[in-house]
Amino acid sequence: MKFFALFAFLLLAFVAVQAAPGRGGPAGGAGGASGGATATANANAEALSSGNGPASATANANAVATSQGGAAGRGGNKRG
Numbered sequence: 001m002k003f004f005a006l007f008a009f010l011l012l013a014f015v016a017v018q019a020a021p022g023r024g025g026p027a028g029g030a031g032g033a034s035g036g037a038t039a040t041a042n043a044n045a046e047a048l049s050s051g052n053g054p055a056s057a058t059a060n061a062n063a064v065a066t067s068q069g070g071a072a073g074r075g076g077n078k079r080g
Contacts, residue, residue, distance in 0.1 A: 008059035009045035015063060016041035037067040 016039060041063045049055040 005045040005047040005057035005059045008061060009043050012041055012043035012061050012063065016043075037065070039063070039065040 042061070044060045045058070047055065047057040
């Protein structure tokens with residue numbers, strides 16, 4: 001059970017790092033608005049063990065992520 005709590009905590013930490021601001025989408029095309037991303041992750045893990053008795057583990061996780069792509073700009077001068 002300790003392993004489960006530790007695994008859940010590490011997994012959430014990994015997700016938070018991957019979705020952290022600053023790792024947002026690329027900017028839009030020429031003249032376009034830039035993309036953006038926000039993320040919030042909370043993780044709590046607790047593992048209790050007493051001697052040779054049974055162990056208990058509790059893991060709570062909340063994650064919120066939003067992403068908005070940039071508006072594509074107009075291409076170069078196209079003449080048809």
